Amino acid sequence: MNSPTESAIESYRAGPDDTGHFGIYGGRFVAETLMPLILNVEKAYNQARQDPDFQAEFDYFAKHYIGRPSPLYHAARLSEHLGGPKIYFKRDELNHTGAHKINNTLGQILLARRMKKTRIIAETGAGQHGVATATVCALFDLPCVVYMGETDIERQAPNVFRMKLLGAEVVPVTSGTGTLKDAMNEALRDWVANVETTFYIIGTVAGPHPYPQMVREFQSVIGNETREQILEAENRLPDCLVACIGGGSNAMGLFHPFLDERDIRIIGVEAAGLGVETGKHAASITGGQPGVLHGNRTYLLQTDDGQIIDAHSISAGLDYPGIGPEHSWLNDTGRVQYVSVTDQEALDAFQLCCQTEGIIPALEPAHALAHVTKIASEFDNNQILIMNLCGRGDKDVFSVADALGETL
Amino acid sequence: MNSGSLTDTRITRKFAQLKKQNRKAFVAFLTGGDPDYDTSRSLVCGLPQAGVDLIEVGIPFSDPMADGPAIQASSQRALKAGMTLPKTLQLIRDFRKNDDSTPIVLMGYYNPIYRYGVDRFVHECTSSGVDGLIIVDLPPEEDKELCDPALTAGLHWIRLVTPSTDDSRIESVLHNVSGFVYYIAVLGVTGTRRAITDHIEIAVARLREYTDFPIAVGFGIKTPEHARSVAEKADGIVIGSAIVDLIKANLDNDGLPNSGIAETVHSYIREIADSVIQA
Structure with a gap:
């Protein structure tokens, strides 16, 4: 593989190129039936991002509807407990709907409205992106169809009900293995058949160009705010950033504005499930190989024959067999370090966060926190580490109770 | 990349022969190894005998x-x-052990090929008797991946043209294409909606302004009558979903094939072929 060395790269923030590639990753690997749609989205998005009115509209709803900016909070007790750096949480779990997902669905639905689309579709795994999409569809009075694997529907019943309350139609997907990847296949099929009317809101920094770039830009509100907030609080930039990664949108949103500050150590935490060595995991970079799926080249969980393998994680939001293509590139270039954390380690960190900070985190950022506990001793107490607390854990209390052997 | 050199191949010879006979091409699709290797081999090997022109x-x-x-x-x-x-x-x-003329x-999709290795794949295709490739998720924007190496090795590159392929796109879609052009008659995925013949006539006429290659029309064709009416508007028809559905209908509850599966599938195909021949 041709990986450019770190010193040869002028900026880590310049990608993708105009064909949507980050090095060998990304691209537009889709059927001809989808190409004209994707080119239309790209064209509309490029116009929108140059338009101050579009940005103003995004900012208005981000502030008054989502509740941005989210606080940057000094987790003093946790910092003291771990005895390492000064730990800050970027509290995107305080957003309306309880996670970072809505930053992106807001941006995309505003784009869909500009494109005069009258129907929205989305895929969802854990249901968080489905809820965030159903929410903005209710807000803007657009019909919403959410594709969700049958297996996921069973284990995420509260989110299925939330989506229904918000007026969305949840379509069970039985094809393939009935999980997130199949839901994405099914949403793509719907899109192909309903080109004229429909906009597809993808939930993460994956899919064909321009989605990885577009979702990153909507989520970069996280990193841009963090930068201002840490400068205000500490008058300097952090030493380390940590975020969990399924597809990788919360991580990309936090990381991207800091990529060219090369002294900042940046770490993405994948879900190791029962352990990467067991094969039951969702760590695409740690335990996968490059391949092509869902419109982009990226690291994938797959067999030697190139068949996609189902991911496993206690956190349904990390349970995807791929990862955003920009992360794959950041891995190969060495700019971002990718590590993994098991279900058990995440559960331990989940409880630690509850007990030391009075915050019930989602299982996804509990993975990030688990890694923070591992590396805390590498820092001294005047260094600063920022972790993206990208979702709250109300949705996870049943699966955590189950894992801890409690009956509710 | 120049695909014009692929002028004397199984595919070009087949279409030339059909043209001489004033016949339309019947293209049949099935998935390799469905429902198992041996049954699939019997199914594929019997296709030419049942009237299929291209597999x-x-x-x-x-x-x-x-x-x-x-x-x-x-x-x-x-x-x-x-x-x-x-x-x-x-x-x-x-298949090639007993048939050296039917084009295949x-x-x-690209991922299994990418994992296998593009150069190795292209080499194995030519040495095993494959004539062309249709790789669904490789649009012209990604031609360097596989299209260019395949053409260099002498394989035809066949691309799907769809109702959403507008004038601004059609030339880039047809660039590098040879052998024949595969027109998808409906918006959507395979096998879900019926192709409308009026629309096909207009679409084929538009495509003819851009290409001299034969045009095969597929997606949504099931009955002999429908096959014939579509064939009348184009140079050939493609049937896939209806065939694999028939395979499914001839499996028992454990997914094992009934003993007469090949005869049943081949006799359906014979009906389609007999109807297409009248087009």
Whole structure:
């Protein structure tokens, strides 16, 4: 593989190129039936991002509807407990709907409205992106169809009900293995058949160009705010950033504005499930190989024959067999370090966060926190580490109770 | 890249022969290894005898996102029975032992090929008797991946043209294409909606302004009558979902094929062929 060395790269923030590639990753690997749609989205998005009115509209709803900016909070007790750096949480779990997902669905639905689309579709795994999409569809009075694997529907019943309350139609997907990847296949099929009317809101920094770039830009509100907030609080930039990664949108949103500050150590935490060595995991970079799926080249969980393998994680939001293509590139270039954390380690960190900070985190950022506990001793107490607390854990209390052997 | 050199191949000879006979081409699709290797081999090997002019063999993939439920299910049956990309190539080699003239095109998705290795794949295709490729998720924007190496090796590159392919796109879509052009008559995935013949006539006429290659029309064709009426408007027709559905209908509850499966499938295909021949 041709990986450019770190010193040869002028900026880590310049990608993708105009064909949507980050090095060998990304691209537009889709059927001809989808190409004209994707080119239309790209064209509309490029116009929108140059338009101050579009940005103003995004900012208005981000502030008054989502509740941005989210606080940057000094987790003093946790910092003291771990005895390492000064730990800050970027509290995107305080957003309306309880996670970072809505930053992106807001941006995309505003784009869909500009494109005069009258129907929205989305895929969802854990249901968080489905809820965030159903929410903005209710807000803007657009019909919403959410594709969700049958297996996921069973284990995420509260989110299925939330989506229904918000007026969305949840379509069970039985094809393939009935999980997130199949839901994405099914949403793509719907899109192909309903080109004229429909906009597809993808939930993460994956899919064909321009989605990885577009979702990153909507989520970069996280990193841009963090930068201002840490400068205000500490008058300097952090030493380390940590975020969990399924597809990788919360991580990309936090990381991207800091990529060219090369002294900042940046770490993405994948879900190791029962352990990467067991094969039951969702760590695409740690335990996968490059391949092509869902419109982009990226690291994938797959067999030697190139068949996609189902991911496993206690956190349904990390349970995807791929990862955003920009992360794959950041891995190969060495700019971002990718590590993994098991279900058990995440559960331990989940409880630690509850007990030391009075915050019930989602299982996804509990993975990030688990890694923070591992590396805390590498820092001294005047260094600063920022972790993206990208979702709250109300949705996870049943699966955590189950894992801890409690009956509710 | 120049695809003009592929002028004397099984595909060009077949279409030239059909033209001379004033006949339309019948293209049949099935997934390699569905429902298992041996049955699939009998099915494929009997196609020319049943009246098929050109065979498309699907490379099974776990996530065939441009295909409808019928072909997805056939892909899963094949994978479950242990089918792989190397075994799909073996299937073509087995077919070629007794048939050196019927053109065979492999249809599939890029990931299994990418994992296998592009150079190795292209080499194995030519040596096993594959004539062309239809790789669904490689648009012209990604031609460097596989299209260019395939053309260099002497394989035809066949691309799908769809109702959403507008004038601004059609030239780039047809660039590098040879052998024939595959027109998808409906918006959507395979096998889900019926193609409308009026629309086909207009679309084929538009395509003729851009290409001299034969135009085969597919997606949504099931009955002999429909096959004939579509064939009248184009140079050939493609049937896939209806065939794999018939395979499915001839499996028992454990997914094992009934003893007469090949005869049943071949007799359906014979009906289609007899109808197409009147077009």
